[in-house]
Amino acid sequence: MKGILLVNLGSPQSPTAKDVKPYLDEFLMDERVIDMPYLLRAFVVKGIILNTRPKKSAAAYQKIWWEEGSPLIVLSQRLQSKVQSLTDLPISLAMRYGEPSIKTGLEELKNKGVTDVLMIPLYPQFAMATTETINVLAEQLRIKHFSNMKITSLPAFYNKPEYIDALAQSIKNHLKGFEYDHIVFSYHGVPERHIKKSDITKQHCKIDQSCCNTLSKAYEFCYRHQCLETTKQVVATLQIPEEKYTNSFQSRLGLDKWLQPPTDITINNLAENGTKKIAVITPAFVADCLETLEEIGMEAADEFLKHGGTEFKTIPCLNDDDQWAAALATWIKEWQNKA
Ligand SMILES: C=CC1=C(C)c2cc3[nH]c(cc4nc(cc5[nH]c(cc1n2)c(C)c5CCC(=O)O)C(CCC(=O)O)=C4C)c(C)c3C=C
Numbered sequence: 001m002k003g004i005l006l007v008n009l010g011s012p013q014s015p016t017a018k019d020v021k022p023y024l025d026e027f028l029m030d031e032r033v034i035d036m037p038y039l040l041r042a043f044v045v046k047g048i049i050l051n052t053r054p055k056k057s058a059a060a061y062q063k064i065w066w067e068e069g070s071p072l073i074v075l076s077q078r079l080q081s082k083v084q085s086l087t088d089l090p091i092s093l094a095m096r097y098g099e100p101s102i103k104t105g106l107e108e109l110k111n112k113g114v115t116d117v118l119m120i121p122l123y124p125q126f127a128m129a130t131t132e133t134i135n136v137l138a139e140q141l142r143i144k145h146f147s148n149m150k151i152t153s154l155p156a157f158y159n160k161p162e163y164i165d166a167l168a169q170s171i172k173n174h175l176k177g178f179e180y181d182h183i184v185f186s187y188h189g190v191p192e193r194h195i196k197k198s199d200i201t202k203q204h205c206k207i208d209q210s211c212c213n214t215l216s217k218a219y220e221f222c223y224r225h226q227c228l229e230t231t232k233q234v235v236a237t238l239q240i241p242e243e244k245y246t247n248s249f250q251s252r253l254g255l256d257k258w259l260q261p262p263t264d265i266t267i268n269n270l271a272e273n274g275t276k277k278i279a280v281i282t283p284a285f286v287a288d289c290l291e292t293l294e295e296i297g298m299e300a301a302d303e304f305l306k307h308g309g310t311e312f313k314t315i316p317c318l319n320d321d322d323q324w325a326a327a328l329a330t331w332i333k334e335w336q337n338k339a
């Protein structure tokens with residue numbers, strides 16, 4: 001029997017430093033998120049980051065937390081219900097970090113008689129810190145606990161027409177009546193080193209002006225290419241002229257060189273250079289979360305106004321949008337109909 005496992009990142013149990021700490025511990029000790037050798041990673045994460053960050057992160061989570069819980073989890077559950085209403089296959093929801101875990105999700109499916117799973121990492125663009133770590137953990141769990149199961153992971157859908165159309169339509173709907181001067185496409189950042197590590201050709205990615213536009217097998221696992229391509233296809237669909245949009249990368253952590261340009265600097269520069277009204281879309285996230293609601297919707301918005309901007313619009317993620325749920329249902333059906 002076939003079944004579906006939707007997987008998102010996960011959130012702490014509650015917006016308190018006590019619960020944020022174990023969540024960040026699991027998240028940042030992942031070798032595909034902070035890709036240092038184990039002892040150095042343990043020193044940096046447990047010895048430095050976990051001493052200060054949980055309190056700061058908990059304060060940020062408190063600003064966006066809902067009565068029902070973490071927005072990321074609640075919105076992922078709403079998406080799950082909507083997609084469930086469009087397919088007869090059982091759908092479970094899991095998180096890479098925290099609860100419900102991938103193991104719990106697979107157990108739930110197993111208890112329903114599922115032996116053939118389509119796992120859908122809820123990230124439009126591939127990154128080793130997101131899609132790859134989900135795939136690796138799922139395979140480890142399969143070998144250890146679910147050896148009779150077959151798990152197929154849906155590849156990144158950054159350029160799939162159903163996703164691009166859902167995103168473009170959602171942006172269009174949210175921008176109705178808002179005469180923006182500029183749109184910022186803000187993607188979650190990653191260290192540049194991650195891009196080079198994921199380059200299957202071992203020589204294509206230069207992280208310069210041209211590499212992500214030069215056809216290569218490296219595209220399949222290049223987060224930067226995939227982000228730029230999502231924007232390219234959305235602006236083509238919506239006919240947004242080149243001078244009216246910018247790509248940027250948010251949420252930098254640590255001292256490494258991350259993808260450029262940073263969202264905060266991009267937005268402040270726009271304001272300082274006289275741009276008054278901007279809209280920000282965050283297409284690396286399919287569900288609103290700390291990074292969209294607080295970092296963009298609160299922090300970046302405040303900074304934009306302080307630097308001379310007058311109107312700042314945060315475009316919500318796809319969340320449980322009908323067209324987005326229908327896109328997932330279409331991909332599920334395509335997989336279901338395969339032999
Ligand atoms: C080295 C650190 C990090 C990398 C690399 C990274 C990549 C990455 N993350 C997301 C999606 C999300 N990240 C979220 C929160 C978050 N991310 C990091 C660090 C890295 N992320 C931290 C420390 C945190 C926790 C919050 C904080 O302390 O700032 C979230 C939100 C979770 C929530 O509960 O709302 C998401 C979603 C992507 C897509 C990505 C690489 C492409």
Ligand SMILES: [Fe+2]
Binds near residue numbers: 188251
């Ligand atoms: Fe992150």
Ligand SMILES: [Fe+2]
Binds near residue numbers: 204207213225
């Ligand atoms: Fe590239």
